[in-house]
Amino acid sequence: MKDFLLVYRTDLNTLPKGASPEQMQASAKRWMDWIGGIAAQNKLTHRGNRLVPSGKVVKADNVITDGPYTEIKECIVGYSIVHAASIEEATELTKGCPVLAAGGNVEVREINAL
């Protein structure tokens, strides 16, 4: 079994602004049902976290900018770690991920442990 990082990306501009409590609850349910399905297969290593949209980017020569998030289409919104026998199996797990329905994508990367 190998660990794989799932990186969730989406275009923040397409996210509905000021979602109602019902919408937020429905979104939380979709995520929990999906990640719960991975856990039920005993393939979840770490549920991961969401990331807040604002951030900083540090470049050479001490150049610090506010996060590039508003300009780019694909902003990292969260991550999880799963385990699977192969990258194909890990990729299979991403089916039904709620970020896909919202127009985003999931990047699957094998973790090369130090």
Next chain:
Amino acid sequence: MTALIPHLFRTEYRKIVSVLCKLFGIEYIEIAEDIVSDTFLLASELWGLKGLPENPTAWLYTVAKNKTRDYLRRHSLFAQTISKEIKSHSDISEEIEIDLSSKNINDSQLAMIFVVCHPCNPAEARIGLALNLLCGFGVDEIAHAFLTNKTVIYKRLQRAKEKLRTEKIEIEQPTLSEIEERLSTVLMVLYLLFNEGYYSSNQDVTLRKDICLEAMRLTCLLIENEQTNKPFVNALFSLMCFQSSRFDARHNPQGETILYQDQDTSLWNQDLIAKGEYFMDQASEGDKFSKYHLEAGIAYWHTIKTDTIEKWENILQLYNQLLLIEYSPIAALNRTYALSRANGKPEAIVEAEKIQLPDNHLYHSLLGELYTDIDNTKAISHFEKALELAKSTANKSLIAGKILECRRKHITCP
């Protein structure tokens, strides 16, 4: 009288053993057990001849105290070894106070819980030790409960006691800083002990109920003590209350299982349900939550018989969270069942096919259940596989019933 001695053995043996163990140290656990066994032997001989003493419990305590003093007098070297710890003076046997007050009994039992549940022994051995030393079950009863023979249990207990001796586990309450960590291993044992009684395939319903009640008594002991009265202990107790509220409804007089949906709710114990709610409330203090909180929540929703979307949606989300904390095949199966009730069978079938527990009879029972009315041919083939894998006769007859039901449906509506 014939009924009284086994009863007193069950309730008093463990108390006196705990007090003596705490006095002597775990290295001398056998001496403590021998003294108490001798006391009961004498009781059964004398009481048979002369009739019952006025206060049988007090009689047992006095005799146990005298036997302990005699032992210390005859083995002065041993008395000196243990006296170093209790800092006694010249005439040790007279000086050593054998305190069988209810306070010291409770303190000693509490301290013994931590010894018995010490992680130096494997889980199975800890459950056996708990039944033996904390619940006063004899080797025969434990063997009966585990559906195995006496020799296996006897050896298991001896090995476990030897391990406690060689590891020199101190009989004392852990310090405040250790408590959280040590408590979680204790709770795991009490949780397994309860489940042993609740889910065992043993047909002896009385014995199973006794085991559950003992697990609850020990958990209660932790709640009564200020230092161990933590939210997750209350959560575990709440779970035990909710589960045991259905105890009398789960079996017919022959000891056969009655499934949840077929139970007579008037047999559900409302006092225990109310107790469960009270302790769940107590458990909600603080900001930490444990798997016991989640399981208590699931058990709470099961005390409401009426099926609503809200009920199954809550159960599903609690199982989702439980699986994020800790995977277990049974949680995965139950989560998938809850998914079928909350989100519908087609989605649950897709998820069930993914969880892959082909050697588990419950897995095939679940798939059989999900395919019923959707694809009865598949349902029958899964139920048949479950029948092949199930071990207990009770399970087999339940599954056989499901197959018949499906066949009937298959004929009318293939």
